[in-house]
Amino acid sequence: MKRFPPLLKVYCGMIYLFLYLPMGVMMAFSFNDARRNVVWKGFTLKWYGKLFANKELMASLATTIELGLIATAISVALGMLASYALARHVRMRGRSAYAGLLNVPMMMPEIVLGIGILTFLVRAQIELSFWTLVLSHVVFCLPYATGAIRARLLSLQSSSYEDAAMDLGATEWEAFYKITLPLTGPAILSGALLAFTVSFEDFVTSFFVAGGGIETLPIRIYAMMKFGITPEINAMATVLLVFTLAVLAAYHAVSGGDQESAL
Amino acid sequence: MTPGKAAPRSFGRIDAFLSSVVSGRLKGASHVLLAPSSLVLGLFLILPVVLILAISFTKRGPYGSLVWSFTTSNYLQALRPAYFPVLARSFLFAGVTTLLCLAIAYPLAYALSFFAGGFRGALILMLMVPFWNSCLVAIYSWMILLGREGLLNGLLLRLGLIQAPVQFLGTSFAVILGLVYFYLPFMVLPLYACLEKIPRSLIDASKDLGAGVATTFLKVTLPLSLPGVFAGCILTFVPCVGDFLTADFLGGTKTYLIGNLIANQFLAAQDWPFGGAMAAILIVILSTGIFAYLRLESGGPEADALKVR
Numbered sequence: 001m002k003r004f005p006p007l008l009k010v011y012c013g014m015i016y017l018f019l020y021l022p023m024g025v026m027m028a029f030s031f032n033d034a035r036r037n038v039v040w041k042g043f044t045l046k047w048y049g050k051l052f053a054n055k056e057l058m059a060s061l062a063t064t065i066e067l068g069l070i071a072t073a074i075s076v077a078l079g080m081l082a083s084y085a086l087a088r089h090v091r092m093r094g095r096s097a098y099a100g101l102l103n104v105p106m107m108m109p110e111i112v113l114g115i116g117i118l119t120f121l122v123r124a125q126i127e128l129s130f131w132t133l134v135l136s137h138v139v140f141c142l143p144y145a146t147g148a149i150r151a152r153l154l155s156l157q158s159s160s161y162e163d164a165a166m167d168l169g170a171t172e173w174e175a176f177y178k179i180t181l182p183l184t185g186p187a188i189l190s191g192a193l194l195a196f197t198v199s200f201e202d203f204v205t206s207f208f209v210a211g212g213g214i215e216t217l218p219i220r221i222y223a224m225m226k227f228g229i230t231p232e233i234n235a236m237a238t239v240l241l242v243f244t245l246a247v248l249a250a251y252h253a254v255s256g257g258d259q260e261s262a263l
Numbered sequence: 264m265t266p267g268k269a270a271p272r273s274f275g276r277i278d279a280f281l282s283s284v285v286s287g288r289l290k291g292a293s294h295v296l297l298a299p300s301s302l303v304l305g306l307f308l309i310l311p312v313v314l315i316l317a318i319s320f321t322k323r324g325p326y327g328s329l330v331w332s333f334t335t336s337n338y339l340q341a342l343r344p345a346y347f348p349v350l351a352r353s354f355l356f357a358g359v360t361t362l363l364c365l366a367i368a369y370p371l372a373y374a375l376s377f378f379a380g381g382f383r384g385a386l387i388l389m390l391m392v393p394f395w396n397s398c399l400v401a402i403y404s405w406m407i408l409l410g411r412e413g414l415l416n417g418l419l420l421r422l423g424l425i426q427a428p429v430q431f432l433g434t435s436f437a438v439i440l441g442l443v444y445f446y447l448p449f450m451v452l453p454l455y456a457c458l459e460k461i462p463r464s465l466i467d468a469s470k471d472l473g474a475g476v477a478t479t480f481l482k483v484t485l486p487l488s489l490p491g492v493f494a495g496c497i498l499t500f501v502p503c504v505g506d507f508l509t510a511d512f513l514g515g516t517k518t519y520l521i522g523n524l525i526a527n528q529f530l531a532a533q534d535w536p537f538g539g540a541m542a543a544i545l546i547v548i549l550s551t552g553i554f555a556y557l558r559l560e561s562g563g564p565e566a567d568a569l570k571v572r
Contacts, residue, residue, distance in 0.1 A: 003378070004379070005378070011370055012370075012375075015447075018444070019389075019444070019447070021408075022401065023393070023396065023400070025414060026400070078300040078303065079300065081296040082299075082300040082301075085292075085293040085296035086297070089293040089296075091287070092293035095293075098301065101304055102304070104304070107549060108308070108312075108549065109505030109545050110507075111505055111542070111545075112315065112505065112525075115538065115542055116315050116542070118529065119311060119535065120307070120310055120314050136307055138307070139304060172281075173278050174278070175285075176285045201397040201399075203397070203399050204507065208529065208530075218397065225403055225406070229410060237397075237400040240397055244396055
């Protein structure tokens with residue numbers, strides 16, 4: 001490996017500083033014992049105390065987690081079925097059309113998705129509810145859930161485990177649920193982690209589709225941010241950030257550092 | 264007949280059925296497996312997009328209702344002095360952001376691919392953490408930094424570079440800064456992926472044949488990295504045009520983008536046909552982007568050049 005030119009090293013360092021400085025500052029100020037973010041008045045945990053004492057905030061957190069878990073479960077189940085057909089039934093008709101359809105949500109600007117679903121539900125006179133929100137989340141969670149599973153199913157095919165199982169007398173179904181399914185497990189889990197993260201953090205789609213009765217955590221934070229900067233939001237945002245980092249770390253541990261599927 | 268004997272038999276039938284599904288021998292099994300996800304995507308993605316395109320040609324009725332008669336007035340409305348600047352600004356900001364991202368990202372992607380060695384994986388992962396981070400949280404951190412009493416003003420005041428706090432929030436500067444911050448990873452990753460694919464033997468060959476570092480870069484590395492440049496530009500520009508949160512918080516009414524205009528039509532102004540027309544413009548940009556991207560993926564002279572091994 002060639003020597004890393006020092007000037008380029010400094011340049012890269014500055015970019016990483018640019019990427020991490022804002023979050024670092026925000027986290028630091030969530031421990032600041034002052035209403036305003038200007039001067040450091042000493043360390044405190046009181047903003048976190050206030051946060052966890054805030055019942056409405058905790059209720060919106062619970063809603064977000066429930067929404068995320070259900071949307072993830074549905075995405076992973078549907079994603080598993082779809083990925084299997086796409087990865088293994090190579091000769092099926094319209095395969096590339098199905099594959100293309102599954103990738104559309106990733107490219108769709110969130111705002112178009114949000115107002116599109118809103119328009120559809122209102123025109124079709126379907127009431128905005130928790131379940132319509134769940135299905136909206138499934139739309140953009142699906143590509144994240146399927147990505148890892150499809151890659152795993154393809155790589156498993158070139159291994160000879162399934163062939164070995166069938167040579168030893170297993171039926172195709174037995175080979176599937178005794179060999180393929182367990183070996184796809186880690187990919188299913190990593191797909192689920194990504195799906196949960198995007199659902200948990202989604203603001204734009206939920207903002208349009210949630211209707212009046214449902215408040216997710218990002219919607220709550222958005223409303224709080226409209227009133228300006230407060231230490232409570234610093235604390236809330238820090239919790240969110242640490243949570244995301246934890247999920248990403250879990251993803252990284254499960255997927256064994258194969259970053260290709262993460263984007 | 265004992266239950267013990269009957270069970271394996273029926274199980275065998277189920278097993279045979281499931282096996283024919285798994286192997287794809289059963290006719291239509293693949294379509295059945297794909298049906299649930301396609302149904303959700305069809306209802307909650309394709310149908311809404313079609314509906315948006317449809318209502319963009321309808322008239323607005325009283326109290327925000329729709330009148331189903333064909334008109335192009337919503338698109339003409341976008342060209343009016345009140346709205347045209349918003350459109351122009353969206354494209355300008357997205358273009359400037361894309362160019363800035365390219366200028367910033369290229370040296371970084373180059374350094375990561377050619378010099379970072381064993382740290383590559385970790386450094387790429389670190390690039391993706393801000394991407395996975397909630398965009399609300401990221402915008403919020405920039406609000407802290409750029410506010411009137413924020414750190415940037417504090418620093419500039421202390422250094423004596425300014426006499427009074429500068430209003431950063433609400434300016435084009437803040438919006439473009441925010442956009443660059445969000446979309447930088449979208450530029451770095453395709454660039455990096457493309458640079459990684461360049462056979463190092465080509466670069467060695469160029470050097471063996473007497474070309475200097477600069478010539479090698481200009482004649483070998485740069486041309487071979489162009490697919491990555493195009494991919495990165497598409498992946499940055501397209502979401503940038505549709506961004507709505509950045510300008511909502513870091514900008515003001517004077518820096519509103521298409522996304523803000525759309526949100527406004529659907530939430531406050533209740534002019535869905537006009538909002539639909541704006542969204543249709545985004546959909547067209549997006550489809551063009553996807554088409555260009557797919558063309559790039561599937562071939563073209565640049566892609567062929569990479570197949571040399």
